[in-house]
Amino acid sequence: MANVTAAKEGLAAPAPGQFQGNAQRLSALRRLAEDRPAEAEAQVWEWLSEFRSLDTHHALGWLFAQGYTPAVDSVQGDCEGMVLGLYGTLWLDAVDRLVRVGRLAGGIGWAGKTFDMQTRRGYNRLTRGARLPMLAVMPGYRFESKGGELIGFHFDIAIEPSPVSPEQEVMSIAYDNPADKNPIVLPRTRDEMVEIVPGVCLGRAILREKNGFRVVGYFASRRPRG
Numbered sequence: 001m002a003n004v005t006a007a008k009e010g011l012a013a014p015a016p017g018q019f020q021g022n023a024q025r026l027s028a029l030r031r032l033a034e035d036r037p038a039e040a041e042a043q044v045w046e047w048l049s050e051f052r053s054l055d056t057h058h059a060l061g062w063l064f065a066q067g068y069t070p071a072v073d074s075v076q077g078d079c080e081g082m083v084l085g086l087y088g089t090l091w092l093d094a095v096d097r098l099v100r101v102g103r104l105a106g107g108i109g110w111a112g113k114t115f116d117m118q119t120r121r122g123y124n125r126l127t128r129g130a131r132l133p134m135l136a137v138m139p140g141y142r143f144e145s146k147g148g149e150l151i152g153f154h155f156d157i158a159i160e161p162s163p164v165s166p167e168q169e170v171m172s173i174a175y176d177n178p179a180d181k182n183p184i185v186l187p188r189t190r191d192e193m194v195e196i197v198p199g200v201c202l203g204r205a206i207l208r209e210k211n212g213f214r215v216v217g218y219f220a221s222r223r224p225r226g
Helices: 003-009 020-035 037-049 054-065 090-104 128-137
Strands: 079-087 110-115 121-127 142-145 148-159 169-174 191-196 200-208 212-222
Touching: 020 037, 020 054, 020 191, 037 079, 037 121, 037 191, 037 200, 054 079, 054 200, 079 121, 110 148, 110 212, 121 128, 128 148, 169 212, 191 212
Parallel strands: none
Antiparallel strands: 079 110, 079 212, 110 121, 121 148, 142 148, 148 169, 169 191, 191 200, 200 212
């Protein structure tokens, strides 16, 4: 499965055994999750943070292929988010730079996603300090304020096969509902999420193009505490 994912992302097919160390680490973390789920969740979150360099995204393609359809209680509510890297268009490159600079500046940027699995709807949350930078990137879009954060980029949720890897079922996040009036290329962007261990998901952003879909970035999400 990893070879299929890598090929469709435009990456070289992994050499035999290339991800053996990652496979062993994943197996150990999933065993840990059976007895100490909170500890496994924290360790997987820390592991995913190691993939913020774009040079490591071939491994994220492999890891995504090992994921499974997220459980409802793993994505319900205000989930914490972590951008691992965006690329492929001027707009996505600009957002990626904004997130990286914001991280150094004390957390300006994306805070995560909020999911309502009953209505199959949701939205993205940004820190309040992101208002001016996002205004510069997309001046015509207006965010709402809620709980000290900015909310916007609403989406529809479905459980379905991925167009990038049809053999894998994912939780898809679509931004093309006309009522949401999402800006720039967002209506052509689709997010997909799989669960790595209970409570922690790996996501990828894919862009719809003339000849299909292309992976343009990755992110992580974990369920809210309490």
